[in-house]
Amino acid sequence: MGENELDTYSALKSLISQLESTCTNFNGRVIEVRGDGILALFETATSAVEFGVELHRIASQHNQARPENQRIKFRAGVHLGEILIDERGIHGDNVNIAARLQEIAEPERVYVSAAVYDQVCNRLRYGYEFLGSRQLKNIISPVSTYCVRSEVSGATLAGTMRPDLPVDLLDRPDTPSVAILPFSSTSGDESDNWIAEGLTDDIIMNLSKFRNLFIIARNSSFFFKTQSMPPKEAAQKLNVRYIARGSVRRSANRIRITAELVDASTERTIWAERFDRKIDDIFDILDEVTECIVAATAVMIESHEKQRMVKSAPSDLEAYSSVLKGQHHIFKYTRNDNRKAQTFYQSALERDGGYARAAAALSRTLNIDWRYSWSEDSSGALEKALSFAQRSIELDPTDARGFGELGYVNLYRKEHDAALQSYQRALALNPNDADMHSDYADALAHYGDNETAITHLQQAMRLNPYFPDQYLWHLGGAYYNLRRYEDVIETVNKMNNPTEGQRMLAASYAQLGQTDLARQITDKHRTAHPNFSLSRWATVQPDRLEEDTQHLVEGLKKAGFDRA
Template sequence: MVTPGTHGKPIQAILFADIHNYSRLMKKDEVQTLQRVDRAVRLIKSLARDYGGDIKNIAGDGVLALFQSAQQSVKFAVEMQREFQTDAVWNSKNDPIAFRIGINVGEAYDTETGIQGHSVNVAARLQSLATPGGICVTDAVRREVRDVEGLHLKSLGAPRLKNIDETIEIYSLTGGEDFHAAAHGEIVRREMTGAIASESSIAVLPLDNLTGDPVLSHVCDGLTGDIIANLTRFRDMHVIAQRSSSVFRDHGTSPAQIARMLGVRYLVDGGFQMALHRIRLQVRLMDARTERSLWSERFDGDLKDIFAFQDEVTAVIAARLSIEVDAAEQRKLSSAPPRELEAYGLILRGRDLFLRRTREANLHARRLFENAREIDPSYPRSYAGISRTLNDAWRFNWADPPEPALDEAVRQAEIAVSLDPTDARGHAALGSASLYKRRYDESLAAFERAIEYNPNDADVLAEMGHSVCVNGDTERAITLIKRAMRLNPYYPDWYLWHLGEAHFDNSDYRLAIHTLNQMYDKTEAYRMLTASHALLGEMDEARASARQLLITHPEFTLRHWTNVPPDRNSEPRDRLIEGLKKAGVK
């Protein structure tokens, strides 16, 4: 019976989570456990809000949250568990903090003593059935999420739940690597705009996860990316971007064929193993034309040695390719490692989430970068990451109000640069944020410094092309973007978007349409496609693109977007708005 002052809720998803072996962890090290649990709970509270949830109760080792839909609760649960699995990698010397999660759907009542109701009780009983790091859901939840791509559900039958009379079929739920991949855009093979194939051209293939634990996949990808980033600092070396080399993960393609497809002379491959905090990194450099191994090495050590391993691998590869490394390049060979390994792990995971380019993933990534900043305030990559997420939040109208987000993006990038003036990531983040603040000269200067330190970073070259374009130099912009495409032959859609923008600014609407139509996901192209077709008088095509624009960006308004394109000369922006108005966009 509902008592006075009790407020019923509509049907919603109810999530219970508790820490496995909490009492044992407290007994072993009370102070450290309290610190780790406090940080974990603060992360959970932030992530729950980002995924549309509302934390209703936190008691020691337990969390109760309500979500508007089962899909929201499941997405949160999968990502939450992945965070703590990742945390265990970088805290291998400590006992892992592992949550068990139960999810049900039904009515919940907000009473003076807390959230109550039969459906709440069922959710509370479910979590006790989950394995550490696992998720259990009722059949009612299963029915609502069974069509979500990448989820795996396995029936556990109808076990007896304490003090619950009814028979309820229970399922274990996992996100798996498919769920992880489903959130990313497909990598599409592009037509090469001109092969590199110089004597010092190289591609680093994804490191194999020899341990076999899927949780370590992000570690392998992170190490691969950092080795590539180190190599791009050498001006005389042509290094293929990670996005393109990652196409050949788990491949059956011969080294010679990979080299032809990527336009390179040399390949690096290898594998990574980890047991507790001990790691083994195996790396090989080969001449792809002959498939002859030029050098191979095995590095054994502690996880904290990983940055030294990266530096040694980079230096040996440069030496083997006869790259002259002067004193200045030697100084900028590697960025300062974080004081705390856990911060590095959060950066790798946050970077992966940021690339998904969705509102939820953007918020999630920012929480991880902020967590890394809290753990190690001197690590510049966390500030650069925060800046990137805030910049996108402003651009895509994910922040309310948007302007403070952009101001903070500039501030965070400036901190990143001050902490490590030789790290191109900070300069590139500052260049991007300054551009949208209409600080044109500062933006160009920041990008110039970024390519001074990483002259072969394809993404930075493409971003700089955008900055150069809005400053009016469209021909240089096209040159920079096409160079980025050569270094990243499996380039992402946003390269085409910036190239299409340069053609639009040149008033070459036909070439802009041709370029933008090559995008695999045209979500960000519909604005310019709409305007280009309208300015050519192709109103049927313009209105069709306008409809797609409002489907993919329901929050889009001309009032907001009038202030987004940062063109130094307002004429291209005025033409864009004119074309959108002609197509009926308001």
């Protein structure tokens, strides 16, 4: 408005008018236009959520013709409950909750309450990311909140809270346990966030290589990024003893990093330090901060283990910057973000062809492209992923990431022994990598060693309490191979994304003789994935034992997946 009031008002008015007319297509009606937003009432929660997703599509289409700094983005909040109606409109606490959910929502996202989630989770083909109980302005009780993810595939891989996390999952380990909370950026510049995130990510990765430490995974640590929470409370949520946190401030060509390590049981800061350096010394700063945190926890580590912590740093600061910016996008697991991450990693390798971490990360983006058919040349993406994984290992044979990517590629090339060996090398280098434990478990299940797979998945969930749906997906697969159909059903029903687990769910109900329920789930899956081919899927499955593939095919046929 400040730059061009007339143009902004005209664009907003046009958008609001379009949303008003579209609302009726979803059995809704606009009650009131409030400045730059609308209050609408719908017949069902399903219609309200569908409209919420549609309004973002309309705004996105409108923005394509506008410069980046002139694009209009909305937030949406949806709640379900009784309301008061009079000649002036609709009122009451439930209306206020919807409004407050809209206020805390991220741009281009739909936030819904648990009441709405319960109604729509099995009706709409979206992913649902549990955000925990949120205290909303002027609302007495906290509201359990979910973010609707319209990109179904990505929601399976994105880390998320769990409404019903088992208590025994968070038993404190015997070894010293540490959570590195996201370092904050105090520069006031959004572009500096990548430095803070990158340093946090690297510290977690470096510390996780030590067998004598128990390190909470990145996904779970980063759930605390936007929460101002005392160290003791964060430690209680993750059930760890030590909390490390800090801040990053950049000014001209200098960078200042503050870090502290807190013993959460006593709330005592046992170590604190400030690092004031030239920005060109960022690699030395990372090593110094990591070393100090390790020393402060008084963990006795053999000298050869210390050497593993020294990663191959790039020769170019811009290459490092590109990798950190890529990390910001890759963990969002959407098609567009994966493509942006890919571009950043390619840029890093162009500037420094010997940067192993960039090669491994680029392999991961190509794997994701292959998994979700986001690339026009699907088979080519897998072959490229293989070459970059191999290149990463050649450049730095002490980095677990390259071996992890090689394990994933080999699994879907159906080279099972090579896949397991790669994962074993990766976990030997980095025994605290939660995602690596989960991926290794998936490979073990496809190999036929399901009991061992379950053990690794349990370890992954403890290291990463806010684990992605993928962990449950892998666990359900191991249970299905063992004919533990009730456990499959219980596991898959805990997924926040109800769509991606439906094949396994339908097959399990069918194997238990509950054919009607199985076929209902099959019909929902067919709506979400109309091009699904059972015969093609059977050829893609990387099972070593043909009997395992046929066992699942049998269940899917019983559930009606072979029907035209």
